[in-house]
Amino acid sequence: MNKWIGTANQGYSPYAIEELRRLFERLKVSPLAAGEVFMVESEVSPETFVDTISKERPAFLRHIQPVDRTFELQGNDADLERLAEAVSDAKSNLSGKDVAVHVRRNAKTSYPFSAADTKAALDRTLTECGAEHVVQSPDLIVAVYAAENELHVGIGSPKDMLSDWPGGAIRFQREEGQISRAKFKLLEAEREFGLDYANFRAALDIGAAPGGWTSLLLERGVRVTAIDPGELHPSLLGNKRLTYLKKNASDVKFQPDTFDLLVCDMSWSPMQMSRLVLDLEQALVPGATAIVTVKLMHRKPLQTIREVKERMSTAFVIRRSKQLFHNREEITLYMTKKDT
Numbered sequence: 001m002n003k004w005i006g007t008a009n010q011g012y013s014p015y016a017i018e019e020l021r022r023l024f025e026r027l028k029v030s031p032l033a034a035g036e037v038f039m040v041e042s043e044v045s046p047e048t049f050v051d052t053i054s055k056e057r058p059a060f061l062r063h064i065q066p067v068d069r070t071f072e073l074q075g076n077d078a079d080l081e082r083l084a085e086a087v088s089d090a091k092s093n094l095s096g097k098d099v100a101v102h103v104r105r106n107a108k109t110s111y112p113f114s115a116a117d118t119k120a121a122l123d124r125t126l127t128e129c130g131a132e133h134v135v136q137s138p139d140l141i142v143a144v145y146a147a148e149n150e151l152h153v154g155i156g157s158p159k160d161m162l163s164d165w166p167g168g169a170i171r172f173q174r175e176e177g178q179i180s181r182a183k184f185k186l187l188e189a190e191r192e193f194g195l196d197y198a199n200f201r202a203a204l205d206i207g208a209a210p211g212g213w214t215s216l217l218l219e220r221g222v223r224v225t226a227i228d229p230g231e232l233h234p235s236l237l238g239n240k241r242l243t244y245l246k247k248n249a250s251d252v253k254f255q256p257d258t259f260d261l262l263v264c265d266m267s268w269s270p271m272q273m274s275r276l277v278l279d280l281e282q283a284l285v286p287g288a289t290a291i292v293t294v295k296l297m298h299r300k301p302l303q304t305i306r307e308v309k310e311r312m313s314t315a316f317v318i319r320r321s322k323q324l325f326h327n328r329e330e331i332t333l334y335m336t337k338k339d340t
């Protein structure tokens with residue numbers, strides 16, 4: 001059996017587990033942190049496990065790390081020594097590589113060391129292995145999870161772990177004068193879906209206020225038409241590339257082929273949101289990109305996502321559906337408009 005630690009946004013691990021169960025038979029699952037972190041044991045080879053996940057891209061599984069070694073915690077320096085030994089044993093893998101160390105601690109762990117202490121302690125070991133200890137853009141990550149009474153250690157690539165951030169908890173710098181936290185969602189979507197907003201010419205932002213998403217697209221040089229009955233932040237209003245329609249999105253009409261990007265972050269029922277986006281779809285050029293937040297409400301998330309995808313697929317190709325780290329009770333859909 002191969003062991004992995006899976007992580008989802010708080011409260012969503014049951015759905016990440018459900019997605020994994022649909023991909024792999026006879027999975028053994030046990031919780032590590034309620035609603036968020038769990039251990040899975042799978043019969044398939046590590047290669048098949050990683051390949052299947054990277055092909056199927058589950059929406060709720062934010063991060064997955066291999067468990068190569070597990071040992072009982074002593075609550076003293078012996079823990080660091082065993083960890084260093086485990087890393088030394090992987091010398092042939094690590095040699096010549098840029099290696100980052102990611103440490104996550106369960107709230108109830110008896111592991112007495114902080115992430116910073118652990119990294120400092122492994123510094124010499126990594127050098128002895130012929131590896132470069134880096135923080136950013138590693139080839140490999142030594143992923144350490146300190147559970148209640150055990151330490152789990154595994155080594156893998158950022159791609160296999162689905163992220164180069166510990167537990168997939170990606171952080172962006174908060175900027176001075178930032179209009180909304182919602183901006184982080186659009187930034188994360190850009191990274192997660194491999195997009196570059198600077199490549200777009202004209203965007204339609206539905207449910208734009210107070211304007212975090214609009215401000216990001218304007219910064220990237222895109223012309224933005226922002227629709228919202230609510231107020232946009234005053235700092236945006238003088239921007240020459242901005243058209244602001246202070247209206248309900250169901251009351252606007254555009255010429256065909258006006259936009260090559262649609263973004264929509266309305267906190268609204270998924271079905272009404274879908275109808276609204278589909279009503280405005282004729283304003284998009286064929287192949288246009290759409291980034292849409294889907295609110296999960298209190299209904300079954302997997303079912304909601306399936307229904308929204310079904311509706312949207314009348315006009316769009318669904319590229320990905322993903323609960324981003326910055327999504328709360330929602331997921332983000334990445335779609336492109338069908339060519340015909």
Ligand SMILES: C[S@@+](CC[C@H](N)C(=O)[O-])C[C@H]1O[C@@H](n2cnc3c(N)ncnc32)[C@H](O)[C@@H]1O
Binds near residue numbers: 207214228230247250
């Ligand atoms: C979560 S906020 C959007 C935050 C925005 N993305 C940002 O970065 O600042 C949701 C917005 O959707 C707007 N909204 C809800 N229903 C709408 C509709 N039918 N037409 C246009 N805007 C709508 C609300 O007024 C609200 O300002």
